[in-house]
Amino acid sequence: MEALAHFSAVTGLEANLEKSTVYLAGVDEDTKSRIIARTGFSDGAFPMKYLGLPLSPKKWRKIECHTLIDKITQRIKVTYSKQLSYAGRLQKKKVALVAWDKVCWPKRLGGLNIKGCINWNKASVGHLLWQIIVNKEALWVKWVHGIYMKTDSIWNHKPPIDSSWYWRKINALKEEMQSWYNQGRYMLTLNGNYSISKSYLAIIGCKPTWKLAALVWTSMALPKHRFLMWLVVQGRLLTQERKLRLQIQVDDTACCLCAEKVMETNDHLFEKCKWISTVWQAMNHWTEVSMHNIGIMKVLECIDGKHWKLFQKEIMAAICGAIIYHTWRARNWRRYKGKCVQTDEAIAQIKKEIRERLQLLSSSKKAIKCRNFIQHLMCF
Numbered sequence: 495m496e497a498l499a500h501f502s503a504v505t506g507l508e509a510n511l512e513k514s515t516v517y518l519a520g521v522d523e524d525t526k527s528r529i530i531a532r533t534g535f536s537d538g539a540f541p542m543k544y545l546g547l548p549l550s551p552k553k554w555r556k557i558e559c560h561t562l563i564d565k566i567t568q569r570i571k572v573t574y575s576k577q578l579s580y581a582g583r584l585q586k587k588k589v590a591l592v593a594w595d596k597v598c599w600p601k602r603l604g605g606l607n608i609k610g611c612i613n614w615n616k617a618s619v620g621h622l623l624w625q626i627i628v629n630k631e632a633l634w635v636k637w638v639h640g641i642y643m644k645t646d647s648i649w650n651h652k653p654p655i656d657s658s659w660y661w662r663k664i665n666a667l668k669e670e671m672q673s674w675y676n677q678g679r680y681m682l683t684l685n686g687n688y689s690i691s692k693s694y695l696a697i698i699g700c701k702p703t704w705k706l707a708a709l710v711w712t713s714m715a716l717p718k719h720r721f722l723m724w725l726v727v728q729g730r731l732l733t734q735e736r737k738l739r740l741q742i743q744v745d746d747t748a749c750c751l752c753a754e755k756v757m758e759t760n761d762h763l764f765e766k767c768k769w770i771s772t773v774w775q776a777m778n779h780w781t782e783v784s785m786h787n788i789g790i791m792k793v794l795e796c797i798d799g800k801h802w803k804l805f806q807k808e809i810m811a812a813i814c815g816a817i818i819y820h821t822w823r824a825r826n827w828r829r830y831k832g833k834c835v836q837t838d839e840a841i842a843q844i845k846k847e848i849r850e851r852l853q854l855l856s857s858s859k860k861a862i863k864c865r866n867f868i869q870h871l872m873c874f
């Protein structure tokens with residue numbers, strides 16, 4: 495009570511007796527009633543609600559967790575369903591554009607850098623294991639050493655059947671993590687400190703770096719252009735041909751941007767179609783860089799192999815991204831809205847978007863090295 499009085503004196507906050515309860519454990523009835531009489535608080539009983547959640551001195555039962563799960567589910571439904579990305583929405587409709595495993599890879603490896611919960615959770619559990627291995631100065635580490643492991647090393651330790659849930663989980667995962675250690679030292683970082691993201695990468699399997707990632711995800715391109723380019727490079731856009739393959743019903747399989755009456759494939763739409771060829775030529779004319787449209791993947795490889803300044807490569811990749819985006823947009827407008835987007839309109843829009851982007855990034859270090867090319871694109 496003295497502490498509470500001191501707290502009130504310092505902060506000006508008073509405990510409201512009507513709303514306050516005291517929870518007592520391990521005291522006899524006599525002491526209990528004396529404490530209650532002295533404090534003036536009423537006697538509280540478990541389970542109580544704290545911050546909207548049930549609070550209990552015992553382990554939660556499944557049913558008690560439901561409130562929490564319902565709340566989280568509701569929050570996800572209301573707040574995030576509106577913001578679900580293109581990838582997420584398509585996942586919802588059960589048409590996976592790109593395999594989930596691949597979506598979870600880092601961008602430099604060709605993925606979208608979305609963290610897969612199961613593997614991220616494993617990597618996080620790995621942090622607990624590391625704390626045990628390096629015998630980190632923490633009460634719980636001391637406790638598991640003293641009570642569970644005693645003289646065992648973690649690798650030889652067999653958790654007792656009646657040990658707690660978390661201890662059995664850590665032990666179940668340790669074998670998978672053993673290869674990250676050499677003589678007790680964590681080998682995935684230089685300083686030996688644990689890194690959840692490094693472990694996560696090890697769990698999903700170290701794939702060779704995808705060298706075109708820097709061009710696909712360049713900051714020079716608008717985010718929506720980057721994402722679409724990423725899909726096209728994977729050959730994962732839902733063209734009419736792909737829909738047929740996925741056994742999705744389509745009325746008309748012909749390309750709607752030209753009069754050739756050929757199947758709308760990735761190759762046709764982004765390489766051979768007259769519509770994109772016209773836009774492509776205009777871009778060649780604008781940049782005064784002659785690039786052949788030999789398929790987006792090959793074009794990017796070609797850009798990557800040029801002896802240009804880095805930023806010029808990024809600008810050229812961004813132009814490719816813009817061409818692809820506007821081709822797909824024109825296709826969608828034609829197919830679903832019945833509106834015809836002329837190539838001139840798209841060309842003007844691409845130039846406008848690229849110039850705005852250049853203006854935004856013109857003071858960056860890499861842009862200064864590329865001044866002449868930028869000057870040309872801004873004025874011509």
Ligand SMILES: [Zn+2]
Pocket residue numbers: 749750751752753754762763766767768769
């Ligand atoms: Zn066409």
